[in-house]
Amino acid sequence: MIKYNTFTLKNGLKVIHHHDKTTPMVVVNTIYNVGARDEDENRTGFAHLFEHLMFGGSKNIENYDAPLQLAGGECNAFTNNDITNYYNTLPAENLETALWLESDRMLELAFTPKSLEVQRQVVIEEFKQRYLNQPYGDVWLQFRPLIYKKHPYQWATIGKNIQHIEEASMDDVKAFFFKHYGPQNATLVIGGNVDFELVQSLVKKWYDDIPSRERYIRNITPEPKQTKERRITIERKVPSNAIYLAFRMGSRLTHDHYLGDLTSDVLSGGKSSRLYESLVKNKKLFTDISAYILGGWEDGIFLINGNLMENIDVETAESAIWDEINLLINQSITENELTKVKNKFQTAKAFQEQSLLNRVMNIAMFDLMGKLDEINNENEIYNQISVKELMDFSKRTFKKSNTSVLTIKAIK
Amino acid sequence: MNRNIAPDFTKAQKIDLVFPQKIELENGIQLFWLNETQDDTVKLDISWDAGSKYQNKALVASFTNALLLSGSPDLNAHQISDKIDFQGGFISHDVDKDNGGITLYGLNNKISDIFSVFSTAFNQAVFPESEVNKLIDIRKNGFNISMEKVSTLCRQSFNKNVFGDETGYGKVAQLDDFNKVNQQDIVDFYNTFYLKSKPTLFLVGQVDDDFINELKKWSSKMGTTTPTCPPQNFKQTKGRVEIKKEDAIQSAIRIGRLMIQKNHKDYYKFQILNTILGGYFGSRLMANIREDKGYTYGIGSGLSVLDDSAYFFISTEVAKDVTESTITEIYNEINRLKNEYITKNELEKVKNYLLGEFLRHADGPIAMMENFKNIFFNNLSEDYYTDFIHAVNDVTPQQLKDLANKYWDKNEFLEVIAG
Numbered sequence: 001m002i003k004y005n006t007f008t009l010k011n012g013l014k015v016i017h018h019h020d021k022t023t024p025m026v027v028v029n030t031i032y033n034v035g036a037r038d039e040d041e042n043r044t045g046f047a048h049l050f051e052h053l054m055f056g057g058s059k060n061i062e063n064y065d066a067p068l069q070l071a072g073g074e075c076n077a078f079t080n081n082d083i084t085n086y087y088n089t090l091p092a093e094n095l096e097t098a099l100w101l102e103s104d105r106m107l108e109l110a111f112t113p114k115s116l117e118v119q120r121q122v123v124i125e126e127f128k129q130r131y132l133n134q135p136y137g138d139v140w141l142q143f144r145p146l147i148y149k150k151h152p153y154q155w156a157t158i159g160k161n162i163q164h165i166e167e168a169s170m171d172d173v174k175a176f177f178f179k180h181y182g183p184q185n186a187t188l189v190i191g192g193n194v195d196f197e198l199v200q201s202l203v204k205k206w207y208d209d210i211p212s213r214e215r216y217i218r219n220i221t222p223e224p225k226q227t228k229e230r231r232i233t234i235e236r237k238v239p240s241n242a243i244y245l246a247f248r249m250g251s252r253l254t255h256d257h258y259l260g261d262l263t264s265d266v267l268s269g270g271k272s273s274r275l276y277e278s279l280v281k282n283k284k285l286f287t288d289i290s291a292y293i294l295g296g297w298e299d300g301i302f303l304i305n306g307n308l309m310e311n312i313d314v315e316t317a318e319s320a321i322w323d324e325i326n327l328l329i330n331q332s333i334t335e336n337e338l339t340k341v342k343n344k345f346q347t348a349k350a351f352q353e354q355s356l357l358n359r360v361m362n363i364a365m366f367d368l369m370g371k372l373d374e375i376n377n378e379n380e381i382y383n384q385i386s387v388k389e390l391m392d393f394s395k396r397t398f399k400k401s402n403t404s405v406l407t408i409k410a411i412k
Numbered sequence: 413m414n415r416n417i418a419p420d421f422t423k424a425q426k427i428d429l430v431f432p433q434k435i436e437l438e439n440g441i442q443l444f445w446l447n448e449t450q451d452d453t454v455k456l457d458i459s460w461d462a463g464s465k466y467q468n469k470a471l472v473a474s475f476t477n478a479l480l481l482s483g484s485p486d487l488n489a490h491q492i493s494d495k496i497d498f499q500g501g502f503i504s505h506d507v508d509k510d511n512g513g514i515t516l517y518g519l520n521n522k523i524s525d526i527f528s529v530f531s532t533a534f535n536q537a538v539f540p541e542s543e544v545n546k547l548i549d550i551r552k553n554g555f556n557i558s559m560e561k562v563s564t565l566c567r568q569s570f571n572k573n574v575f576g577d578e579t580g581y582g583k584v585a586q587l588d589d590f591n592k593v594n595q596q597d598i599v600d601f602y603n604t605f606y607l608k609s610k611p612t613l614f615l616v617g618q619v620d621d622d623f624i625n626e627l628k629k630w631s632s633k634m635g636t637t638t639p640t641c642p643p644q645n646f647k648q649t650k651g652r653v654e655i656k657k658e659d660a661i662q663s664a665i666r667i668g669r670l671m672i673q674k675n676h677k678d679y680y681k682f683q684i685l686n687t688i689l690g691g692y693f694g695s696r697l698m699a700n701i702r703e704d705k706g707y708t709y710g711i712g713s714g715l716s717v718l719d720d721s722a723y724f725f726i727s728t729e730v731a732k733d734v735t736e737s738t739i740t741e742i743y744n745e746i747n748r749l750k751n752e753y754i755t756k757n758e759l760e761k762v763k764n765y766l767l768g769e770f771l772r773h774a775d776g777p778i779a780m781m782e783n784f785k786n787i788f789f790n791n792l793s794e795d796y797y798t799d800f801i802h803a804v805n806d807v808t809p810q811q812l813k814d815l816a817n818k819y820w821d822k823n824e825f826l827e828v829i830a831g
Contacts, residue, residue: 022450024428024771060415065694070761071421072768074693091771096419104415121706125662129709129729133662135560205413237659239556270502272494281490281546287553307553336498343500347519350453354776 001376002359005196009204011212012184016363016372017199018191020356026192027357028088028098030106031364033187034180035082036159037152037220037298045159046176048079049123049168054086056115058105071097079157082252082297083368089357092193096202103206106186109177116173120165127162135238139406146232147246147404151223153296182213187367191360223248223299230404233314235411240287241308243317244406247397249302252295253369258381259393260293260302265341266333266390267291267304267324272340274324275304284309285317297369302397314407325398332391345382424767427774429797432614432784435624437631443613443624444784446777454523454617455515455778457785462512462605465580465641465720469597470589475547476601477507480514482543484536489543492533501526509581510719511789512605524623531630535607539598552590559587563729565655566664566830573826574670574723576647581721608635612788616781646670646721648826655830663735663831667742668725669824673717674790678815680803682715682724685812688762689713689749690726696745697726705741707734717790724819732831739827749816753809766804770797 004018039046054077055064068075073090088098131137140156148154159165188207190199226248250256268275268291275289289306308317352358366375374381432444464473481496481503482489496503502517514534518526558564568584575582611634613627648670672679683691690697690713697711711728730738754762773779787796 023775024424025775066761067418069692069694069765069768070418072424072764072771074765074768074772089772091422091424091768094421097421100415100419107415118703118706122702122709125707125729125731126709128662128731133562133660133729135557237560239560240553270493270497272490272497277490280550284546284549287550307557309549309553340494340498340500343522344497344502345500347453347500347502347517347522350451350519351455351517354451354453354778356775 002353002363004363004372006372007200009183009207011207011210012182012215013207013210014187014367015199015203016187016189016367017196018189018360018363019195020192020359023193023356024092025089025356026092026095026098026190026194027360028090028095028102029189029191029360029364030086030102031187031189031368032084032086032181033185033368034084035080036155036157037081038180038216038218039152039155041152041155041160042164043168043172044155044161044164045123045157046168046172047084048157048159049119049165049173050176050181051077051079051084052119052123053109053115053173054105056119057110057112058101059108059110061101061104062110064101064105067097068101073098081153081157083365085361085364087357087361095190095194095198096206099202099206102188103210106181106183106207107210111170111174113170116168116170120168123158123165124162127158127165131158136236136242136408139244139408142232142234143244143246143404143406146230146406147248147301148223148299150221151299152220153223153299178213179216183207183210184212184215187364189360189364189367191356191363220298226402226404229400231407232405233407233409235409237412238408238410240310241312241314241317241410242306242408243308243314243321244303244305245318245321246404246406247302247402249293249300249397251300252297253371254300256300256393257293257295258385259390260300260397262338262341262345262382262385263328263390263393264291264293264302265344266337267328269341269344274327275306278324279306279320283320285312285320314409318405318407325394328394329391329398332387335387338385338387338390342382342385346379349379423764424771426801427770427797429774429783430777430780431794432781437613437628439610439631439634439636441610441612441631441634443615443627444781444788445615445624446781447618449617449777452519452521452618453517454520454615454619455517456523456527457513457515457614458611459511459513459614460606460609460611461510461639462601462609463508463510465509465644466605466639467601469592470583470585471551471593472597472601473512473605474507475544475551475593476598476606477505477512478547479539479543479598480505480537480602480606481530481533483538483540484533485538486536487533488540492529495529496526499525499529503530513611520618523617523619524626527623527626535633537602539595539602541595544593544595544598548590548593552587555585555587555590562657562660562662562664562830565657566666566828569653569655569830570666570668570725570826570828573649573653573828574668575721576645579644579646580641581644581646581718605639609637609639610635614781614785616777644720650824650826652827652829655828657831660831661732662729663732663829664727664729665735665738665742666725666727666828667739667825668723669819669826671715671722671724671819673722674792674796678818680800681807681811682815682819684762684766684804684807685749685815686713686715686724687766688754688758688812689745692762692765694761694765696748697742700745701728701738701741705734705737707731707738719789735829735831743822746816746820746822750813750820752813754812759807759809763804763807767801770801
């Protein structure tokens with residue numbers, strides 16, 4: 001059970017406090033309601049570029065990291081298609097250091113030409129290291145535009161084209177900052193061994209004078225329903241053929257999320273799951289195969305992807321996956337399988353919630369989703385799911401007309 | 413309020429470490445148990461001296477470890493996994509150069525059932541040939557994929573060259589080795605290094621006496637020997653080793669040398685020196701090579717300490733055309749630490765950061781157990797962390813400069829570049 005208290009400042013900043021007396025630490029987590037989905041299609045990769053620029057100094061503080069490290073702290077951040085999340089972990093007595101730093105960069109960044117120039121270069125190297133210089137590294141750069149034709153989910157957080165980062169100007173960067181990084185567009189979560197009164201007074205001290213900026217109204221055209229199968233085959237110098245099947249489903253905010261999650265566990269959660277047993281071990285078609293959901297907040301994807309055994313062609317592999325899907329639809333899953341994945345979820349959640357940082361991030365995510373009051377209901381939601389519901393989910397999701405297929409042909 | 417002035421902060425003075433209680437099971441087997449947890453989770457690590465240095469054929473240690481629960485006379489691999497999964501259990505297999513083991517995760521009302529499936533399957537493991545062959549296929553594919561990465565090519569070559577490829581630590585598996593592993597090798601390794609050898613157990617969570625008794629009962633069936641491996645004569649290559657990968661767009665760089673272990677008198681202070689050079693986000697290497705030059709997404713340095721040896725390394729991936737400039741800058745940073753004293757401000761920052769790290773690593777019972785395992789496996793005293801904190805507080809610029817000169821002689825370094 002995660003407990004919390006909330007309050008909101010006049011400038012619109014929502015603050016959530018989570019008390020944990022057993023830790024010597026405090027986590028200061030700021031989630032901004034901005035992700036790659038909010039980018040202009042001709043200026044992609046900005047939310048992620050910002051994740052780098054946010055450490056390049058702010059209006060009154062030359063360097064973000066050094067004062068934090070001096071106070072024994074550590075920080076990091078991540079960006080996805082929906083949100084950007086910044087966090088600091090430091091000894092609880094030094095809470096104020098993190099608030100001083102975080103509030104100043106919410107007030108205004110330093111916007112030094114040097115920082116922009118260097119971080120552009122760092123992001124380009126990140127792009128090479130993660131997407132270009134790895135086998136199968138560019139799959140998502142190719143696959144997203146196949147699945148999404150209208151919605152900004154068609155580009156990855158690193159950007160659709162590295163030129164967008166190369167060409168980012170200071171004016172673009174400033175405009176993006178003032179549009180998205182104000183107090184009205186953020187939730188601040190503070191968790192750890194600090195009490196509510198202290199949090200209240202220190203947050204007021206450092207954040208009250210930050211002006212509220214114009215509220216950004218998100219206006220994204222939803223991706224139209226898919227009506228026929230889409231395919232792409234790419235040839236790459238990789239060791240083995242691979243296949244990716246994507247099915248559109250409901251977003252993270254819908255009940256589909258939970259149904260998709262359990263269905264993916266039935267298919268590939270652990271060694272007793274169906275895909276491993278049937279396709280890896282018995283039929284020997286794949287060396288590995290997994291099913292999972294991408295819980296986008298605006299639209300969801302159910303994904304199955306596998307690497308093929310040598311000498312197995314992609315057609316055989318794909319039709320074997322469809323055989324498993326049809327079993328799911330026609331013969332349903334057993335009560336035993338359902339109990340198993342529910343039990344595994346409970347264990348995983350209990351371990352995950354041991355970490356203060358995880359609890360704090362969860363609070364931030366749930367709040368931004370507008371579901372804070374549901375944060376402690378997840379076990380209950382999963383427990384109530386029936387075999388029938390999963391079967392209905394499979395029927396409406398796993399249709400050829402709702403499928404995008406990417407295959408990779410290995411070439412020498 | 414003045415935003416130009418940093419608020420006051422305090423320095424972490426001490427960490428409250430909680431050590432596990434020791435319980436003697438049967439056959440001289442030890443259980444270390446921490447039960448001061450806040451929830452229903454239970455984690456049980458069982459560890460043997462069954463790492464890859466004990467194998468006399470490549471891959472055997474890791475294959476044995478991965479297949480420990482792949483079949484018994486009564487249950488096949490699928491049934492074993494299914495029974496553990498049904499109880500909400502998770503299993504992880506862990507093997508490195510020194511140790512091999514298994515970790516069970518579960519909730520306390522299920523842990524006894526999970527353990528019982530584990531112990532039945534483990535004690536009567538038969539390693540079916542079909543499971544061995546399947547794993548060969550899977551691992552071979554994984555090997556081929558990772559060999560496409562410059563980071564893997566670089567790490568493998570570094571490993572081989574830092575220890576010497578005739579040693580247990582330095583031997584690196586080749587593709588052909590996957591065709592040579594067989595069921596008999598695995599059964600032999602299992603008998604000698606798991607069944608007949610003494611494991612150590614690490615338990616975190618609230619369990620009842622019945623469960624402790626089950627562990628006791630199980631330990632009575634286990635062996636009592638402590639295996640030894642042939643002495644390793646480490647011989648490090650000095651100078652440059654290059655591995656060409658034509659289509660690579662970045663190069664991986666790894667520079668380092670054999671180094672002292674944790675019980676050496678210089679260890680604490682060398683670790684502080686390492687932190688300054690490349691051990692945290694604000695390090696000299698990050699500040700220069702990422703934050704000033706923009707050559708890389710990341711660069712770092714560290715010490716890797718094993719039972720019988722240790723090495724120091726610097727590692728990064730950079731654009732191909734700045735490979736040589738990066739290496740030059742790495743040595744520039746090393747030389748600055750050899751020739752100039754660290755400033756009071758920077759030293760203060762590193763000290764406080766490290767003290768914060770101790771706190772972060774002592775947060776929660778699972779983290780506490782990891783700290784204890786570090787002491788246990790490295791044969792350190794229980795004062796290790798307290799002494800480390802003293803060393804952090806006491807270290808002087810002169811001592812750091814002396815250590816840089818003692819351990820960072822360019823002629824002693826191995827440089828591996830893949831790309």
